[in-house]
Amino acid sequence: MVEYKIRSYGGSDYEVVRDLFSHGMSEYVPGVCIHVVMRPWVLFVITCMFLSLLFSSKSLILPVLAITLTLALGRHFLGYCWRLYIDHCLKEDLQDIQKTYMEDQSSHFWVAEVEDNVVGTVAAKPSDENQEELQLKRMSVRKDFRGLGIAKAFSREVIGFARQRGYRAVVLNTLMVQREAQRMYESVGFRKYTEYVLPTVYGNLVNFTISKYRYDILPEK
Template sequence: MVEYKIRSYVGPDYEVVRDLFSHGMSEYVPAVCIHVVTRPWVLFVMACMFLSLLVSSKSIILPILAITLSLALGRQLLGYIWNMYIDHCLKEDLQDIQKTYMEDQGSHFWVAEVEDNVVGTVAAKPCDENPDELVLKRMSVRKDFRGHGIAKALSREVIGFARQRGYRRVILNTLMVQHEAQRMYESVGFRKYTEFVLPTVYGQLVNFTISKYCYDILPIN
């Protein structure tokens, strides 16, 4: 078992924290592509394209090349859109981590460290809609350090922080491709209480589902 420690974020962690988030989110691109390609309407369009080209060209090579090119272009487009989301996050709360998470007593940012190397992150801030709820954000663990309980420990750190600060519960969002993360949160005690499709044209087209989880903070008797 890897020995690690969890501590509060400090200024020198800035670049490695941002890189850890970027690399972690980039890992989901292949899963997102598979999710999109397996949508019924996408499969139908590709089947129609294949059959139309097969009939018109009377050659198997052209429709195969067309489908292959379409998949390659789709992969590039989805990768571009996903990178736009990552850039948005880097320019939002991760632009100034100190100001966003460390200057208010109701929010915080932690890192997990192994042999003086940051290998995991998690953040927490009050929910804009309900001040009694704490939002768990920016959970990320370096790929080669997963499976050692680091993500669970980071989750429990947020839960402990919420309990100390008097929050009623901890909430978080996961994407439809984050199956491993969902299982981890459930093992810690989070439960899924609702899910919804992203209310955009793109979200509706590809059934981009977001699941909301919560952990209820029980009062201490």
């Protein structure tokens, strides 16, 4: 069994933390592509394109090549859009982790370490919607160290931090492709209390759903 320890973020962790976040988020690109392709209107367009080319060319090769090229271009475009989102996050709160999370007692950033190597991250800061709630953010565990309980330990660390600071709840957002993460949060005690489609043209087109979870902090008896 691999042993790990959770500790507070330090300045020397900066690059590896950003790399962990980037690689972790990049893993969702295939799932996002499948989600988009399975939208009814996308399947309808692909089917119409295939049948139109099949009947006009009277050849199976042309429509198959056309659909393959279309899907490849679509994947490239979605990957580009996802990369823009990752870059936005890196330029937002992850641009100056020390200032964003470590200079105020109401927020914090932790890393998981195995044999002096950082293999996971999680952060917490007051929710923008309700200052009595703490938002769990930037949870990421390196792929080859998953299944060891690190994510659950991170969740409990944040919950303990929230309880010590007097917050009423811990809240977080997940995307529709983060099903494994959703199951993990639910196993810790989080419950989904609402979900919504990203309020943009793109969000509505592909049904880009965000689920919000919360863990209520019960007052100590």
